[in-house]
Amino acid sequence: MRIATWNVNSITARLPRLLAWLESTGTDVLCVQETKCTAEQFPTEELRALGYESAVNATGRWNGVALVSRVGLADVVTGLPGGPEYDGTEEPRAISATCGPVRVWSVYVPNGREVGHDHYAYKLRWLDALRTAVGPDAAGERPFAVLGDYNIAPTDDDVWDVTDFEGATHVTEPERAALAELRAAGLSDVVPRPLKYDRPYTYWDYRQLSFPKNKGMRIDLVYGNKSFTEAVGDSYVDREERKGKGASDHAPVVVDLDV
Secondary structure, three states, X not given: OEEEEEEOOOHHHHHHHHHHHHHHHOOOEEEXXXXXXXXXXXXXXXXXXXXXXXXXXXXXXXXXXXXXXXXXXXXXXXXXXXXOOEOOEOOOOEEEEEEOOEEEEEEEOOOOOXXXXXXXXXXXXXXXXXXXXXXXXXXXXXXXXXXXXXXXXXXXXXXXXXXXXXXXXXXOHHHHHHHHHHHHOOOEEOOOEOOOOOOOOOEEOOOOOOOOOXXXXXXXXXXXXXXXXXXXXXXXXXXXXHOOOOOOOEOOEXXXXXX
């Protein structure tokens, strides 16, 4: 079984690449983030033509997550149970479902903007709610994983130069402590192998030639429980999909399971 996560940075802009990628890779389940569309605008029919069902949590121009599966979509939960609001709105940042033998979440963790900002406090509250929500599945025996754009680099080695992030979000101790709490709920970080260079970055800014210079970050993560991680045969960052015209600023992270 092949499961992947990909922040597409607008599914409308990325649709031709997405469809071609699904066909060429034989991915069974794809966790999508930053759809930047409404649920009605999501390309459900185009994906169905390839044999995929879709479950979507999206409300408009910003955010949005989805699950795309050709092995079934059951017990779909839209949103983060008990999650906080921001500016009076429950943002579309989480969706979960059972896909064949595996239970998965697709999550788009708040960015945080800057340390001290209301959005940074919201990010930490959101992560705390996520830990609570996934606890029962994380401790269970069924293969389970939370995949997505976490907007946090777990270690200093997960950014090209940590000194460039002094005082910035994505690398702060409270954010990393929130990840540690999530792992303590029964999840482990499935670290992919890079297809080039020595670090498996998943995101490169569009600006300042960040991708050619490999000034990247590993912020797209796969956190699985014991049954999930024991079934992992391989995991890699599909760096090739970050290349060329019309690419997202994130690359897909692929996980192959023996389940």
